[in-house]
Amino acid sequence: MADALLSASLQVLFERLASRELAKFIWAQKLSPDLLNELKRKLVVVHKVLNDAEMKQFSDPLVKMWLVQVKDAVYHAEDLLDEIATEALRCEIEASDSQASGTHQAWNWEKVSAWVKAPFANQSMESSVKKMIAKLEKIAEEKEKLGLKEGEGDKLSPRPPTTSLVDESSVVGRDGIKEEMVKWLLSDKENATGNNIDVMSIVGIGGNGKTTLAQLLYNHDTVKQHFHLKAWVCVSSQIFLIEEVTKSILKEIGSETKPDDTLNLLQLKLKERVGNKKFLLVLDDVWDMKPNDWDDLRKPLLTAAEGSKIVVTSRSETAAKIMRAVRTHHLGILSPPESWSLFTKLAFPNGDSRAYPGLEPIGRKIVDKCQGLPLAVKALGSLLYYKAEKREWEDILNSETWHSQTDHEILPSLILSYQHLSPPVKRCFAYCSIFPKDYEFHKEKLILLWMAEGFLHSGQSNRRMEEMKGGSREECGT
Template sequence: MEAALVGGAFLSAFLQVLFDRMASREVVDFFRSRKLGKGRLLQKLEAALRSANAVLDDAEEKQMTNDSVRKWLDELKDAVYDADDLFDQIAAEDLEREAGSEPRALACKVWSFAADACRSKLGDELERVLERLERVVEQRHVLRLREGIHERTARALQTTSLVEESGVFGREKDREAVIELLLSDQGEKNTSVVAIVGMGGVGKTTLSQLVFNDGAVKGSFELRAWVSVSDQFDICKLTATALEEFSSSSKKETENLNQLQLQLKDFLTGKKFLLVLDDVWNEDSNLWDAFLVPFTYGARGSKIFVTTRNEGVASVARAVSTYPLQKLQDEESWGLFAKHAFDQHNFEARTRLEDIGQIIVNRCDGLPLALKTIGSLLRCESGIRKWEIIAESDIWDLPPGKNKILPALLLSYHYLPPQLKRCFAYCTIFPKDCIYEKDQLILLWIAEGLLKQPNGNRTLEEVGDQCFCDLVSRSLLHRVSDVESSFSMHDLEASDVESSFSMHDLVNDLARYVTGRSFFSLDGGNAHHVSSSTRHLSFVRTPNDVASRFRVLAGAMNLRTFLPLNVGRVELYLLNLLTDEVLHVLLPTLRRLRVLSLSHYWKISTLPSSIGCLKHLRYLNLSYNRSLLRLPDSVTALYNLQTLILACCQSLVELPSNMGSLTCLRHLDIRWTPLKRMPLGMNRLKNLRTLTNFVVPENDGTRVRELGELGNLMGTLSIQGLQNVDSYQDAEIVNLQGKRYLKKLALKWGFDDNIMRQNSLNVLDKLQPHLDLRELIITSYSGRSFSDWLGQGSFSNMSVVRLESCKHCVSLPPLGQLPSLERLIIEAFDGVTSVGAEFNGSNCTPFQSLKYLKFAKMCSWKEWASFAIETGGLAFAHLQELCIRNCPELSGGLPTISLL
């Protein structure tokens, strides 16, 4: 029941989006076409919703002590979801009508709705939704809900850089004490257990990370490993994770516990190790004893370091030492709060607010998580009244529930702007210890319609990026460190650690606390709660997902999200199968899906044509499927589709011919998928932001011109098959210089291309990118020399250059002129015999930022002329690694380079 609380705050954000939908052209035109106009049905709908919205503030607070109000909010939420689904259906039908003149595959026609009948049904359903809404809203009088109790703050944080995770307060003595426990020789056994016990939010994980990375600790243990446990004490998974952490190498993957423990025993025997088990809840001594067996073979002094909220866990683990972590003292509490609440330059505001701040700090009761979260909430608020409202809130006096949600966290959520409420609440769909990869999460937010359409020149992606950064700056998300997490939501391979984030366990509890029954995990043991009120579903993949597992979804006809997840790195290598029955029977019943992921199900060879019925679908992920041979033509009837991820589909060689009809498509990820050509009409995808690869077909090089009409491309673009481009004029029309938002560009000619060398140079001349480009890759280029633009110092942001298999080039471009170049890789230049001053460039300090330099497979390279001394020793001043491999003719003549 507790999970349904604070639903009013979630609804207030939802309604703002719904009001925008009601004012849209498609909805207004629909009502006019039915001769209903805004004067009757639509006006009554809006009035009912605004009447509900007016009392949400009062309902939000009363529901915490009044069960009837909580039930009323649940009913209202269901009705609002139904209204949103219908308005979305109206917009979908409008898109289908606009695309009606385009050629349609027979399969699409079979599965499409009859337009007139559908519009008639939509009108009838809207009238039923109105009746339900009016019935629910009328109950507000019985519940005595009042309008406008508190003024809701909608002020969003300004775009800021991410908050640096530093400045731990008041833990130095704790750190020293715990390190002493770890380094001391305790007990009679080789391996002993040390436990930190403390309440949620007191800083157990932070202290453990400080200790884990301490220099003395690193030097005292031959092996170290960090395993995040949480409430699932699965011996097999934990053993496999520990083995992988200790060995740092690929092992034979198995689910056989006996084999895993034997491997771990062999690896640890005679070695002194430290294993951190963070956030342990298991109180079953039999499970613990079974898990512990292979660790007993470590060398004397080995330690298992457990963090837990429960002293019973430390007892079951037979800890030889238990360290109780206390709350912060007053001085440290104020220091941590002030670090996050005050701009260091705004001394005037700090002086006025310190007295109120002290009251808030006292109410946080010495808990670092509460102090940090509330401080972050108030960082951009310099008005005394806002601070007073938070200090005086009744939420501080709520009795702790079963999940022990901190009042400070509830307040942080309560005062989020509406859009941030929805984005934060959506994170409920991911389990504890899950890693959020920023860009992928933003795409899900967009697909679910959680982001408000921007004004001016901003994109939805930029709005999502700001929301993400705001959640980080408010300490509701935090950057993942090297020792955190064994759980990833990202369906592709490991992402850049700089964009990986997670939630504290209590913050995750808060997200579940505010969303209620609309979010559901198939692995939560409460399958009987799956109903028409369930809108978002996640589940952990198993090696064989059969239809019986999903039968509990029979009543979930309103599902919006179907999201499978991988647990840990080990399971990425297991074969995941999804039976055909699931695809062909279940999917056609889920016609309100916005998000559908079938990634990592490696045996899906075909999709049912009925996928074209999913008119609401915005996000489709089929990545990492080894068997997918083709997409049905009905996919091109998904006119709302915004994101299509087909990365690493190793058997997919072509896309449907009518891809150009997906005019809402913003992101097409086809990395590592061996497409032979692009379908005609890609130039119609005017909204496309991401196109990871464009394949120029053989005997039709003019098709590269289609890229010229895609002016909004951002991120990464690879152009493959450039040997098929006959005319430099075709390359010029691509207009790479005008694509300022591209960050990474790969230009690829065909392998072993021995013809048209001069033509290749002309084509490369016209493929000059925008000066903001950061990374450039050129592969199998067949010219004898490079274009003049390559190496120009005006490319001031270019940090990575990779030149590969350019076998006919006889000299290198002046890459030393690139002022920000940090990584340079040159491979397989068969024609280069000498590297001299031309590589350095002129009138500059060469390679002033270079950190990594690699030469490989240079079969004719004989001499590297010394020029480091000529430039006063400033060349390669920051070089950290120089790698020269497979250069058999190179002998002597190397410049003097001192590595850092």
């Protein structure tokens, strides 16, 4: 994600290097415009190989280190231009204030000159830019050793929080296991643990449909009628935070909480709210849980009516054992026919692959590479729906990303899907990665942040940023 921000930063940097304000500054400082033109040329050389570098970084640690050097150089260039722009704006405001008071005063570029030297340990701006050019030149030379090529790689054209909503039309398979789980949820027999609430776990690797299965159960018509209260909580954080989870449960069942509520108050509210009511709780994407955490979370739930249930999804069977799940379902991968069925629904108009005989055999090979993971099939099926050329499908099939190894267990199919976002959408999407996992985004605030970063561009000089705000969903694909 950070590399998309780098690409976005370079685009913004190019625009600022060509701005009238900077040209004024260069003229006032009596510097040669060739200096910044040379800086721009060096940045362009680096920018041209970013596509290739972004793809190869997943399999080549040296390329990843090279990208870190590029980021450092680009961010230093941004800092320099930010400082110049800030001081230039201050001088402009001072000049405007002087004119408003009836006195005329030209911009005091001498002040700018004196100021701009300060942040660089008494080095002149000219020497600072020359130093930056030398650094970029060295970086550009290293790209040859790393085998990075211009225009190569896939062309650029923290999991978000889950919700209980599901598109059942895009779900295939799992019918047998779903019926078995529904039957268990509707059972009001005495619970196996001797308490009024039992736990069932769905365990499996990332991307194999655990959350989707839990969503199907949660939204099953008979299940909805069977329980008095239901709550869907996406845990997701690798550190289980008992207070946050308890607050989320209370909000889901319509109970108010206050910022200064202690855990004791929260648990008393939860105990009272679920008392003698048949309660269904889904804890989605539990990563790690200590026995003490589970004991504390469970205490207020023990007052729920007989037949209450908890469904937990996790990649870790250890978490299921700590929660004393009476049933654990190890969710396997989709069969080849199921994978192909899901792919055709998403990749072909009307789900009809027969209408595209040139694409069908390529699509089947791509599906085989997804190894039965529903999330991988969905990601690439949705991506290929907008690509009608055989060459585009072959590029996906033959991409080096399939062979990449990452430290973060990112599915190669998801990397491919991300790499093929359009540049504006990619930079907006990547910007969201700076927020903590499960951060709740507010559309208007996020758009303002995109605007502040300079990510939104109308392509029309007579259109103000504020006027673009209403259309920014289309500009950045939100």
